[in-house]
Every structure is written in C-alpha cells, then in structure tokens.
Amino acid sequence: MNNNQEIILQAENLSRYFGGVKAVDGVSFSLRRNEVLGVIGPNGSGKTTLANLLTGFVKPSKGKVIFEGNDITGSPPYKVADLGIARSFQMVKPFYQLPAFKNLNVALLSPRVRRLAGGRYGDRDAMAKDLLEEVGFERDSWVISHQAASLPHGYLKRLELAKCMALQPEVIVLDELFSGLSLAEVASLVPVIEKLVHQGKTLVMIEHRLKELFRIADRVIVLNFGQKIAEGEPAQVMEDPQVKGAYLGSEAEE
Ligand SMILES: Nc1ncnc2c1ncn2[C@@H]1O[C@H](COP(=O)(O)OP(=O)(O)OP(=O)(O)O)[C@@H](O)[C@H]1O
Numbered sequence: 001m002n003n004n005q006e007i008i009l010q011a012e013n014l015s016r017y018f019g020g021v022k023a024v025d026g027v028s029f030s031l032r033r034n035e036v037l038g039v040i041g042p043n044g045s046g047k048t049t050l051a052n053l054l055t056g057f058v059k060p061s062k063g064k065v066i067f068e069g070n071d072i073t074g075s076p077p078y079k080v081a082d083l084g085i086a087r088s089f090q091m092v093k094p095f096y097q098l099p100a101f102k103n104l105n106v107a108l109l110s111p112r113v114r115r116l117a118g119g120r121y122g123d124r125d126a127m128a129k130d131l132l133e134e135v136g137f138e139r140d141s142w143v144i145s146h147q148a149a150s151l152p153h154g155y156l157k158r159l160e161l162a163k164c165m166a167l168q169p170e171v172i173v174l175d176e177l178f179s180g181l182s183l184a185e186v187a188s189l190v191p192v193i194e195k196l197v198h199q200g201k202t203l204v205m206i207e208h209r210l211k212e213l214f215r216i217a218d219r220v221i222v223l224n225f226g227q228k229i230a231e232g233e234p235a236q237v238m239e240d241p242q243v244k245g246a247y248l249g250s251e252a253e254e
Pocket residue numbers: 018021022023041042043044045046047048049050
C-alpha cells in the first residue's frame with residue numbers, strides 16, 4: 001500500500017476527440033509516487049486513448065499532463081520516455097526478426113539509461129538477459145535468444161514488460177498486460193509487478209482482468225464513453241451503481 005503523498009503524474013481535464021467521438025472527455029486524476037492506479041471500463045471507453053495521451057502518442061484536444069510538476073502536454077513519446085514514463089502496448093509489436101533479448105536494445109541504448117548509468121552503457125546483452133529472466137524467460141532455454149517472431153503470445157507480453165523495465169522508468173503505463181494470458185501466466189507475472197512496486201515504481205494498469213488487477217491496485221478509475229464515472233478503492237468502486245450499469249452485459253473478465 002502506498003503511503004507517499006508526492007504527486008508524480010496528473011491528468012487535468014484531459015480530452016481527445018476523433019471527429020465526433022469523444023474518446024477521452026474531461027478526465028482528471030492525480031497519481032501519487034509508488035501508487036498502482038487501475039484504469040478500467042468497457043470496450044471503447046477510452047482507456048488506450050488515455051494511455052496514449054499520458055505517453056505522448058496522441059495529443060490532447062484539451063487539458064494537460066503534468067509529470068513531476070512539469071507540463072509535458074504534447075511532448076512526443078521519445079521525450080516522455082526520456083523523462084521516465086514507459087509504456088507497454090496492448091497489441092505487441094516487437095522487432096520480429098531480432099532475437100528476444102535484442103529487443104531490449106532500444107531502451108538499453110537510450111540516453112536516459114546511459115545518463116542513469118553515469119554515461120556508460122555497460123554489458124547490454126547481460127542486462128537484457130537478466131531482465132528477461134526477471135519477467136519469466138528461462139535463462140538457459142532457446143526462448144531468450146530466439147527470433148521474437150517465433151515466441152508464443154505469453155512471452156511477447158513478458159517482453160513488452162521487460163522493455164518497459166529496461167528504461168528504468170519512474171512510471172510504467174501497462175496497457176492490458178494480462179490480456180490473452182492464461183491464469184497461470186498472469187499468476188506468474190503478479191509477483192513481477194509487485195516487485196516493481198516494492199522498488200518504488202508508479203504504475204498505471206489498464207486492465208480487463210479485474211480480479212488480478214484488484215490484487216495489485218491501490219485505486220481504480222472507471223471510464224465510460226470517455227468520461228471518468230468513478231474513482232476509489234477497487235471493492236468500493238465496483239459497488240457503484242453507475243459502474244455496475246456500465247459493465248452490465250460487457251466483457252469484464254472476473
Ligand atoms: N485514432 C482513432 N481514430 C478514430 N477513433 C478512435 C481512434 N482511437 C480511438 N478511437 C475511438 O475512441 C474510442 C475509445 O477507444 P479506446 O481504444 O481508447 O478504448 P478502450 O477503452 O481502450 O477500448 P478496448 O477496451 O476495446 O481496448 C472508441 O470509440 C474508438 O473507436
């Protein structure tokens with residue numbers, strides 16, 4: 001449980017319209033350092049667009065993103081990453097032709113990682129293999145060195161997480177990390193997430209897997225048609241009549 005009161009990330013009246021579609025509509029929230037914030041809501045409620053807004057992949061129609069007290073609204077993704085916000089993607093897009101561990105090079109060769117290491121890069125291959133082992137790749141098996149194209153989905157999702165970790169970020173935005181994973185695969189990733197929290201990372205977790213999310217999240221916000229309709233502790237939020245209404249007949253996996 002997070003007891004830190006320092007606000008690390010804020011969304012202020014964040015909005016993004018695509019033509020007539022209000023994908024995200026006036027969403028505000030504050031995230032405390034080392035907190036785990038869950039973002040839930042039915043399909044099409046604006047969760048991925050919110051992740052894109054926080055990480056610079058789309059620019060807001062209105063509103064602001066404040067990170068560590070600085071207005072980063074409209075900053076491009078590479079700058080946002082350099083400041084310390086990493087993200088994973090719902091649809092994984094690795095460098096398919098590269099061995100799994102080489103996929104971490106973009107992060108491991110980033111100016112941020114070099115800065116944090118005092119100007120040196122170190123043994124990148126060893127760092128990549130350590131990280132992949134942390135997220136559940138067997139170090140001595142073929143998977144770590146095999147082309148990403150040949151990896152099963154579960155490994156590609158782990159690779160996404162390892163790429164985030166390689167950046168040594170302050171905040172990690174995870175867009176449906178658990179989607180498409182078996183119960184056993186999710187169960188094996190939960191301790192990895194818990195370790196990141198223990199290390200002081202701040203997490204935003206967009207999830208449909210509510211049961212697993214609620215084990216980890218300190219707080220959740222609920223989106224529906226782009227608007228934040230509830231915010232609070234998981235159990236409390238799921239009792240909210242508006243949230244129950246939004247989820248009625250929807251696809252939430254419990
Ligand atoms: N680039 C885009 N152009 C036009 N409409 C978009 C674009 N991106 C998202 N939308 C629309 O914005 C709304 C919110 O989409 P978004 O993908 O953010 O929802 P979501 O909650 O992440 O959905 P899911 O749970 O299915 O991943 C949807 O109506 C979607 O069709």
